[in-house]
Amino acid sequence: MNKLYGCLAPKMLKAYVKGGHKAAGSWGLFKQFSKQGYRSDTHGGRFVHNYVNKMGAKTYSKFDEVKAMPVGSVTAKPSFTVSIKGKASIGPLFIMEKKSKGWNEATADWQYAMIMPDGSTFGVTKGAGSAKVGFCHECHAGGEDNDFMLFLPEEYRK
Numbered sequence: 001m002n003k004l005y006g007c008l009a010p011k012m013l014k015a016y017v018k019g020g021h022k023a024a025g026s027w028g029l030f031k032q033f034s035k036q037g038y039r040s041d042t043h044g045g046r047f048v049h050n051y052v053n054k055m056g057a058k059t060y061s062k063f064d065e066v067k068a069m070p071v072g073s074v075t076a077k078p079s080f081t082v083s084i085k086g087k088a089s090i091g092p093l094f095i096m097e098k099k100s101k102g103w104n105e106a107t108a109d110w111q112y113a114m115i116m117p118d119g120s121t122f123g124v125t126k127g128a129g130s131a132k133v134g135f136c137h138e139c140h141a142g143g144e145d146n147d148f149m150l151f152l153p154e155e156y157r158k
């Protein structure tokens with residue numbers, strides 16, 4: 001699985017960046033928290049990896065002890081699928097960015113974004129297609145004690 005991802009990751013970086021979302025071009029430089037791709041049923045059953053930028057990495061590494069992520073934290077989850085025949089395809093990039101206090105009370109100042117494999121934006125909170133990513137926060141609300149972070153299964157943590 002890691003070998004496959006090693007081959008896919010550079011292609012993913014190139015694919016997502018086309019649309020111009022800032023984090024879509026920089027997640028490759030973030031700290032990687034997943035030691036291998038894991039299947040995320042809550043993100044379309046795709047395989048995902050988990051990355052957090054410099055601003056948020058130290059706090060995120062506390063996992064269940066996290067009380068508040070610093071403003072400017074960005075977490076990103078690139079995804080891919082593997083067909084029954086073994087063909088890998090790039091899936092969307094899921095992004096959460098912590099904006100300044102008061103930016104959007106409804107999402108606790110998190111901006112959610114879903115970037116399609118062709119670089120286009122499916123939706124971004126308070127931007128194009130905002131309503132289409134409303135479901136993100138509805139589910140992430142389950143992590144309200146940890147500033148809406150839901151982390152990754154322990155066995156896949158680096």
Ligand code: HEC
Pocket residue numbers: 039040041042043048050075076077094095096112113114133135136137139140148149150151152153
């Ligand atoms: C049905 C529930 C659900 C929905 C809907 C959902 N998520 Fe998540 N999200 C999770 C869970 C559970 C995790 C942690 C485990 C994992 O990675 O699967 C997570 C993790 C994440 C992470 C890593 C940061 C963290 O919470 O630790 C990002 C980024 C993320 N989701 C973005 C999104 C975006 C963007 C959307 C909407 C397009 C979305 N999610 C929709 C449940 C959900």
